[in-house]
Amino acid sequence: MSGEASDEPYAAGPTAGLEGRDLEDRPEARTILESRDLSVFYGEEQALQSIDMEIPEKRVTAMIGPSGCGKSTYLRCINRMNDLIDVARVEGEMLFNGKDVYDDDVDPVALRRRIGMVFQQPNPFPKSIYDNVAYGLRLQDNTENLDEKVENALKKAALWDEVKDRLDESGLDLSGGQQQRLCIARAIAVDPEVVLMDEPASALDPVATSQIEDLIAEMAEEYTVVIVTHNMQQAARISDKTAVFLTGGELVEFDDTDKVFENPESDRVEDYITGKFG
Amino acid sequence: MAADTANEFGQVSRRVGIAFRYLLLASTLVGIVTLGFLLVYVFNDAIQPLSADPGWHLTFFLTLVLPGLATGWWCLQRGYATFTTGLVGFFLPVLASLYSGAIAALFIDVIPTLVWLAFVVAFAVPVGVFAILQQPTVDLPFLANVALIGGSAIGSLLVIPGLIQSFPTVPSGWVVLLITLGLPASLLLARNLSDRWGQRQGRIAGLVAFLAVGAAGPLGTATGFGAIPAVVLTLFAGVPTALYVAIVVTERPALRHGLLLPAVLVGGSLLGAALVSAVGFAGPESWVDWSFLTSTVQSGDAREVGIYPGIVGTVLLMFVVAVVSFPVGVGAAVYLEEYAPDNTFTRIVDVNISNLAGVPSVVYGLLGLGLFVRYGGARSGTLIVAGATLALLILPIIIISTREAIRSVPDSMRQASYGMGATRWQTVRNVVLPRAFPGILTGTILALSRAIGETAPLLVIGAAQVFGVPDSWSSTIGAMPLQLYVWASTYASPEFYTTVLAAGIVVLLTAMLTMNSIAIFVRNKYQQR
Numbered sequence: 001m002s003g004e005a006s007d008e009p010y011a012a013g014p015t016a017g018l019e020g021r022d023l024e025d026r027p028e029a030r031t032i033l034e035s036r037d038l039s040v041f042y043g044e045e046q047a048l049q050s051i052d053m054e055i056p057e058k059r060v061t062a063m064i065g066p067s068g069c070g071k072s073t074y075l076r077c078i079n080r081m082n083d084l085i086d087v088a089r090v091e092g093e094m095l096f097n098g099k100d101v102y103d104d105d106v107d108p109v110a111l112r113r114r115i116g117m118v119f120q121q122p123n124p125f126p127k128s129i130y131d132n133v134a135y136g137l138r139l140q141d142n143t144e145n146l147d148e149k150v151e152n153a154l155k156k157a158a159l160w161d162e163v164k165d166r167l168d169e170s171g172l173d174l175s176g177g178q179q180q181r182l183c184i185a186r187a188i189a190v191d192p193e194v195v196l197m198d199e200p201a202s203a204l205d206p207v208a209t210s211q212i213e214d215l216i217a218e219m220a221e222e223y224t225v226v227i228v229t230h231n232m233q234q235a236a237r238i239s240d241k242t243a244v245f246l247t248g249g250e251l252v253e254f255d256d257t258d259k260v261f262e263n264p265e266s267d268r269v270e271d272y273i274t275g276k277f278g
Numbered sequence: 279m280a281a282d283t284a285n286e287f288g289q290v291s292r293r294v295g296i297a298f299r300y301l302l303l304a305s306t307l308v309g310i311v312t313l314g315f316l317l318v319y320v321f322n323d324a325i326q327p328l329s330a331d332p333g334w335h336l337t338f339f340l341t342l343v344l345p346g347l348a349t350g351w352w353c354l355q356r357g358y359a360t361f362t363t364g365l366v367g368f369f370l371p372v373l374a375s376l377y378s379g380a381i382a383a384l385f386i387d388v389i390p391t392l393v394w395l396a397f398v399v400a401f402a403v404p405v406g407v408f409a410i411l412q413q414p415t416v417d418l419p420f421l422a423n424v425a426l427i428g429g430s431a432i433g434s435l436l437v438i439p440g441l442i443q444s445f446p447t448v449p450s451g452w453v454v455l456l457i458t459l460g461l462p463a464s465l466l467l468a469r470n471l472s473d474r475w476g477q478r479q480g481r482i483a484g485l486v487a488f489l490a491v492g493a494a495g496p497l498g499t500a501t502g503f504g505a506i507p508a509v510v511l512t513l514f515a516g517v518p519t520a521l522y523v524a525i526v527v528t529e530r531p532a533l534r535h536g537l538l539l540p541a542v543l544v545g546g547s548l549l550g551a552a553l554v555s556a557v558g559f560a561g562p563e564s565w566v567d568w569s570f571l572t573s574t575v576q577s578g579d580a581r582e583v584g585i586y587p588g589i590v591g592t593v594l595l596m597f598v599v600a601v602v603s604f605p606v607g608v609g610a611a612v613y614l615e616e617y618a619p620d621n622t623f624t625r626i627v628d629v630n631i632s633n634l635a636g637v638p639s640v641v642y643g644l645l646g647l648g649l650f651v652r653y654g655g656a657r658s659g660t661l662i663v664a665g666a667t668l669a670l671l672i673l674p675i676i677i678i679s680t681r682e683a684i685r686s687v688p689d690s691m692r693q694a695s696y697g698m699g700a701t702r703w704q705t706v707r708n709v710v711l712p713r714a715f716p717g718i719l720t721g722t723i724l725a726l727s728r729a730i731g732e733t734a735p736l737l738v739i740g741a742a743q744v745f746g747v748p749d750s751w752s753s754t755i756g757a758m759p760l761q762l763y764v765w766a767s768t769y770a771s772p773e774f775y776t777t778v779l780a781a782g783i784v785v786l787l788t789a790m791l792t793m794n795s796i797a798i799f800v801r802n803k804y805q806q807r
Binding site: 079 | 620688690691694695696698699704713
């Protein structure tokens with residue numbers, strides 16, 4: 001596995017990440033996702049206020065902010081999960097590889113096959129571990145070498161050693177942290193370009209949380225990871241870029257993580273990060 | 279000092295609360311006790327236990343009741359799971375035998391086995407075509423798939439039945455059942471057990487099942503029991519019971535002591551019966567006996583009449599009702615829960631389905647009469663008309679219970695599926711329906727057990743009041759409740775009320791209660807997952 005390079009900075013204590021991830025040794029990242037003037041309304045209420053953001057490829061981008069600030073809404077705009085909510089309405093552009101995902105000729109189902117998602121509550125299907133991971137592959141009729149692909153996905157999700165002898169047991173029999181890693185394996189089995197994570201560790205205990213964090217750091221070698229989190233230390237530990245949303249659906253600051261945490265431009269962000277509110 | 283402080287709290291009066299509690303208890307008991315009295319009366323009339331020799335009672339008390347109670351108590355001491363294992367081990371073969379009796383009756387009287395064979399082959403052809411098209415190597419456009427499957431279905435239904443029925447030599451009835459039911463069941467068994475016990479054991483189990491069903495045919499002929507009943511009984515009661523025992527012994531060895539309970543109950547009954555006939559104790563002059571269950575006579579003579587036509591009619595009706603109402607009801611529920619937009623139309627449909635569930639059944643009878651007989655031109659009182667009418671009656675109940683089951687599937691499952699890039703159809707098929715299925719099944723069985731007791735709609739659509747065993751899909755038909763109604767009206771006499779009618783009620787209630795208990799069993803089994 002490709003863990004060694006990234007293990008060292010993130011395995012350390014919560015403050016270690018404040019130096020940010022070491023971006024200098026990597027080439028400048030290409031922008032894979034870009035929102036332009038993106039606003040979202042739930043009925044009359046505006047949940048996001050014309051957000052402009054550029055998310056780099058194969059980096060971890062964190063979105064933090066108090067409850068109800070629109071960070072999850074933004075995440076769900078990326079793979080059009082907001083389409084499932086009847087009252088949600090989106091204005092502006094969300095460019096994925098330069099193509100607006102809200103164009104009429106974009107099939108949201110096809111889009112979601114390229115942009116995977118991991119949810120807050122671990123939500124494996126009540127099927128076997130194997131069938132959970134194979135779910136996306138089977139949806140796409142991509143069943144050649146299925147065993148091998150399932151094994152690879154479980155290995156990438158650092159779950160293989162724990163479950164290799166009981167692949168036909170129900171995914172619901174696993175512990176919470178294992179379930180969440182199973183959900184990550186399920187998301188990356190179809191080899192998406194982007195993995196969206198909506199507070200993936202907030203329902204887990206500290207040990208499981210740190211396993212997930214290690215995993216996210218490794219995933220950034222291959223995938224673009226966009227993660228919503230409540231936990232500022234977590235954002236500081238694992239992300240390359242951080243976006244701070246504040247109440248009202250406003251993007252207040254978006255920059256390299258170490259810059260945001262050490263020297264934020266906005267006073268409100270500084271107040272939020274230092275815990276004066278939120 | 280301490281005592282003084284304690285006394286200051288005093289007592290708070292609970293008199294009203296206690297009175298309220300016992301009032302609630304009383305209102306709970308009113309219905310149950312009244313119904314209990316009625317049932318005791320009915321069972322007493324139907325079975326006449328007091329007409330038996332005291333020695334008969336004593337013998338069975340000593341051989342069956344005492345050992346049964348003792349074993350049951352012993353199982354309970356070992357754990358509740360052991361006890362329920364024993365109960366299932368007893369009721370599974372009993373219920374399965376009852377239902378196999380009904381199935382055997384169908385093959386003997388209603389559906390000639392040759393016709394059955396013809397239609398099974400005719401249906402197997404499109405299924406085979408479908409299976410071939412599902413192979414990953416076959417890649418045809420969607421419309422070509424549909425056309426091939428539809429074409430083969432229509433073609434084989436038109437050609438094959440005639441072809442098979444014109445064969446010069448045809449296999450005998452039990453061989454047909456062995457091929458059409460025993461073979462697929464054995465293959466299915468072998469496949470499923472291969473997953474559980476390993477390939478070799480699974481294949482052996484499947485082969486044993488097939489050979490047992492095959493051996494039952496000649497054995498049934500030789501003993502005079504009849505080849506078809508023997509095959510059906512072995513397949514639908516013998517094989518499931520053996521499978522249950524095998525699964526308990528191999529996979530739940532801790533619970534295997536529970537199997538002692540059915541062994542004691544069955545052994546006790548046999549021993550008791552042997553003793554009673556050896557000593558010559560007279561049994562009760564029960565009205566629920568073999569001749570009552572199998573007689574087709576319809577007359578005013580209480581000694582002669584039988585409920586057999588009613589049983590066959592009810593079984594056929596339930597089949598038609600299930601085939602019509604299940605797909606329509608589940609389809610409607612899936613649409614309303616998963617697809618329907620939240621608009622005025624949906625809300626109107628919503629409200630009206632709840633109202634339809636409460637419409638009196640006689641109104642559905644009128645609807646059936648108007649729709650199928652007056653407009654549809656069907657002959658009144660036929661199986662199809664009666665079945666379709668009862669299907670309409672329970673449709674709202676199936677829709678409501680299915681929607682309940684679908685709603686109980688957590689939304690996070692759907693989100694996960696959509697997040698993986700599943701279409702709505704893939705989500706419904708792979709996530710929602712499998713998870714909701716036990717609930718759907720339970721609701722459907724309960725709805726069917728409501729339909730089984732309906733009389734009014736059958737009367738309105740002109741179902742036969744004096745009827746024989748139906749011999750085709752278009753013959754007029756009756757059902758058990760209708761037969762009870764006729765006995766209570768046309769042939770009404772004090773003798774009928776206390777004998778045949780009571781026996782008929784016992785049979786009807788047994789059918790209904792077994793269906794309900796199957797529904798409860800299914801629900802409990804899957805709730806534990």
